[in-house]
Amino acid sequence: MSALITLTTDFGLADHFVGTMKGVILGINPSAQFVDLSHHVNPFDVFDGALTIALAYRYFPSHTIHLVIVDPGVGSSRRPILARAGEHSFVAPDNGVLSFVYEREESVEVRHVAVDHYFLKPVSNTFHGRDIFAPVAGWLSKGVEAEKFGETITDYVKFAVPKPQRISAQTIQGMVIKVDQFGNLITNISPADAPEIFTASPSQFAIAVGQQQIARMIDSYSAGEPSEVFAILGSSGFLELGQNRGSAAKTLQVGRGAEVKVALG
Amino acid sequence: MSALITLTTDFGLADHFVGTMKGVILGINPSAQFVDLSHHVNPFDVFDGALTIALAYRYFPSHTIHLVIVDPGVGSSRRPILARAGEHSFVAPDNGVLSFVYEREESVEVRHVAVDHYFLKPVSNTFHGRDIFAPVAGWLSKGVEAEKFGETITDYVKFAVPKPQRISAQTIQGMVIKVDQFGNLITNISPADAPEIFTASPSQFAIAVGQQQIARMIDSYSAGEPSEVFAILGSSGFLELGQNRGSAAKTLQVGRGAEVKVALG
């Protein structure tokens, strides 16, 4: 068991929350090592957290522990869970924040973390990151076996991951699932969904998003003309709409959830 | 002596300041370990820094060193200090930024850091974080004894921590001391100040803040009705005003310093 722990939350970096969780973990396991994935998940936005962890976890060594806390239901009856998926462990609320991970991994085992022996007492109703999730990650990183934290469950929460649809022979309908730091629009369309536009010399196509049509696929951001919005295969394996030294999101005035329609031929 | 060092500053994360301090420390003690508490303390706001460190330090292991740098008086005659409070060490400017810590701990020893042997030369007038506080924390983490840095003092700066007042038998007057990432309003009222509203079945009460009255205490954020602002016992042990998946600060249009009046019965 590695002592490497990643953190993904909507806690922001202005408050002491993230640091306090690390303090709790280091009190349990002084050799824990941390990597922050993001603390700027949109507040309360389980989908955004689910996508963030899914895009990153596979780049970490086997046996990494991933703390994923986007938890609008803190203090309610929603369960804390410990999931083993592929070669990684995840500690999170059971609200769907691991849905993309479940989708990607064949082998998934989820436990309801119920043994309060491992919690920080008294457990508050408003900060389970500090009182439940951090200490569980700490003990797990110290070698406590998964089965010690609670029983396996099969009714864990998993939301339907939005998939692009081929709505006609020539039309694929997807959506923007994320806008990144640079304003690139990341869609849920992968090369497997629209192989026609990802070949070496793609046939003609038009991608409709917002009020605009995009008809050019290029290989690198810097190949874009000034202010042109183009299509590109992004580093996450999805179709992106981008701009050279500019923000496609601003230029197109669209954001997450926007419909993206690929018309072939 | 642990090599664990936390950092709390108003330096932000856009500039190189925080990283440079860590470089200086690692040059002195390569096995130093860092946890960032916050670098988004409101600029020049000693009160905000004082509260941030106070809310977090007790969750760290004994012998942790806490660097706390909110320092509008850098380069003036304000003293650098090294404080031992409870089982923790603090390196900070002597401007009151440790006031809440002094308030919470029974055993406090404060030294004027004056032995410039431990400073990074030449000492600038504008970045004592790099030239004084970081190297002192570095040497301290390497095992240099506290008395080597300077003499104890008793006239260190401590501002009066704002306490709620029982202005009548039925009225407690407090204030908002912090707005967190989610827009929750954290007050300075603890269960000891207003036990009547923190019992299992509290008697009727009304909390006046801004233009609104809040009359309901609930157990978890998610128990709130849409757009309702409610009272809740927060994870710091203070009365909070919050909202379910929303910002009480925005809804009520109030911020830090706002008066909070609890009327009982």
Added chain:
Amino acid sequence: MSALITLTTDFGLADHFVGTMKGVILGINPSAQFVDLSHHVNPFDVFDGALTIALAYRYFPSHTIHLVIVDPGVGSSRRPILARAGEHSFVAPDNGVLSFVYEREESVEVRHVAVDHYFLKPVSNTFHGRDIFAPVAGWLSKGVEAEKFGETITDYVKFAVPKPQRISAQTIQGMVIKVDQFGNLITNISPADAPEIFTASPSQFAIAVGQQQIARMIDSYSAGEPSEVFAILGSSGFLELGQNRGSAAKTLQVGRGAEVKVALG
């Protein structure tokens, strides 16, 4: 070879990019240690990145590896490079982002990183931070020798570092090269450029910037009068225009690139 790696990027902290790079490095070298310098370099702004790394790297121990990724040309023909400058190593795109470092160090050796054996496959066209720069830094931190990554080159990109000009016997013309977190305006004028104003009792001078004249040099921010903008020797060794508990940038309504004219006598 140290396992200490600093990171300077324009990736921001909202996305998973920085964390993912650290995951890749830890997969190669589990004992790598990270210090973030800044991930808030202005997007695509090579000059801003070049300045950020230059202001910080000398405060790190010898043999530190600095990852510097501001890379609008990702996926194009711009080369990845590995530079040894002074006692530090740098992994970066060859776009000038190390220009200030080259300027400061006498001994510089730059290699074109071309041996894709050390890359993460498949190499994307849009995220060389993850696929090229991070793994190269990882292998380098594990002890792979610099010459293994590629041949030395001499035609690496270096932009002209803007220097102040003495445009007449009594006039020095410089510029604002950075605005820091507090709104201080950092110029490119050092004491060597304008010794007359940096003596213990400087002769009369007037600094013209924006619509204003500044005629006072002081020793510490806190010596400034309320709302006064003053001159001060900053911690980076450059003339700064600052304000006591306020933002000179806001007060003067100027930013990076603004002309600064020092008139002596």
